[in-house]
Amino acid sequence: xxxxxxxxxxxxxxxxxxxxxxxxxxxxxxxxxxxxxxxxxxxxxxxxxxxxxxxxxxxxxxxxxxxxxxxxxxxxxxxxxxxxxxxxxxxxxxxxxxxxxxxxxxxxxxxxxxxxxxxxxxxxxxxxxxxxxxxxxxxxxxxxxxxxxxxxxxxxxxxxxxxxxxxxxxxxxxxxxxxxxxxxxxxxxxxxxxxxxxxxxxxxxxxxxxxxxxxxxxxxxxxxxxxxxxxxxxxxxxxxxxxxxxxxxxxxxxxxxxxxxxxxxxxxxxxxxxxxxxxxxxxxxxxxxxxxxx
Numbered sequence: 001x002x003x004x005x006x007x008x009x010x011x012x013x014x015x016x017x018x019x020x021x022x023x024x025x026x027x028x029x030x031x032x033x034x035x036x037x038x039x040x041x042x043x044x045x046x047x048x049x050x051x052x053x054x055x056x057x058x059x060x061x062x063x064x065x066x067x068x069x070x071x072x073x074x075x076x077x078x079x080x081x082x083x084x085x086x087x088x089x090x091x092x093x094x095x096x097x098x099x100x101x102x103x104x105x106x107x108x109x110x111x112x113x114x115x116x117x118x119x120x121x122x123x124x125x126x127x128x129x130x131x132x133x134x135x136x137x138x139x140x141x142x143x144x145x146x147x148x149x150x151x152x153x154x155x156x157x158x159x160x161x162x163x164x165x166x167x168x169x170x171x172x173x174x175x176x177x178x179x180x181x182x183x184x185x186x187x188x189x190x191x192x193x194x195x196x197x198x199x200x201x202x203x204x205x206x207x208x209x210x211x212x213x214x215x216x217x218x219x220x221x222x223x224x225x226x227x228x229x230x231x232x233x234x235x236x237x238x239x240x241x242x243x244x245x246x247x248x249x250x251x252x253x254x255x256x257x258x259x260x261x262x263x264x265x266x267x268x269x270x271x272x273x274x275x276x277x278x279x280x281x282x283x284x285x286x287x288x289x290x291x292x293x294x
Contacts, residue, residue, distance in 0.1 A: 055152035056091035060260035067263035141277035148269035152256030170212025203246035
């Protein structure tokens with residue numbers, strides 16, 4: 001099932017049945033439609049083959065079979081056969097329903113039972129604004145207990161040979177072989193991952209969390225004369241960059257509320273960006289992408 005929207009300058013294809021993810025985000029550049037998110041098979045059955053997925057009620061991996069909070073251990077099961085740990089919550093792989101739709105927007109809703117202790121309602125809205133896209137995600141805790149929640153967006157942007165990224169950060173979380181963190185260091189210690197100024201992506205695997213972000217970034221495609229300016233709401237003050245190799249055709253730039261395995265880092269989950277929601281309390285995040293001449 002797909003739903004397509006266009007305002008004449010931007011267009012998207014939505015998969016309500018597959019995590020309310022996107023199968024396309026294109027803009028009109030001159031006489032041609034240019035993909036901003038990677039082009040995919042709109043009928044794919046796998047959420048990781050989409051152009052954008054929604055991260056709720058957390059992002060990244062969770063170690064240890066779950067997490068402890070307020071004196072209780074909450075078990076989380078693996079949710080993908082190819083992964084050693086629970087990954088990205090449940091929103092990205094659940095069917096959502098279309099709650100409202102107009103000429104330039106669509107809102108989708110999910111009532112989730114799980115994973116683990118999580119019980120929540122979520123609403124996602126995609127809105128086309130000129131040559132751009134605004135994505136919002138709201139989650140409300142329906143569990144009878146207070147719990148730490150996280151959220152984020154996981155778009156696959158087009159990557160060309162000359163694609164650059166600019167996104168301020170103070171620190172980078174380094175990755176170990178199982179994709180969990182092996183520690184945090186200043187970005188200045190890793191020049192090829194210092195995106196405080198526009199930089200080509202590393203010519204290698206990159207899959208890292210970045211702290212100290214101001215919520216603004218730019219991805220540019222100089223050869224196409226295009227750039228995407230990104231701005232997020234305050235809870236999304238960290239980002240992830242993922243791209244597997246120099247010849248990959250995508251870069252994932254993922255605004256998130258917390259680093260990988262924030263539930264199990266030293267201290268309390270809220271020390272690392274997770275938001276503790278009382279029953280019936282909500283968390284809202286948004287991401288605006290404005291495409292403009294480079």
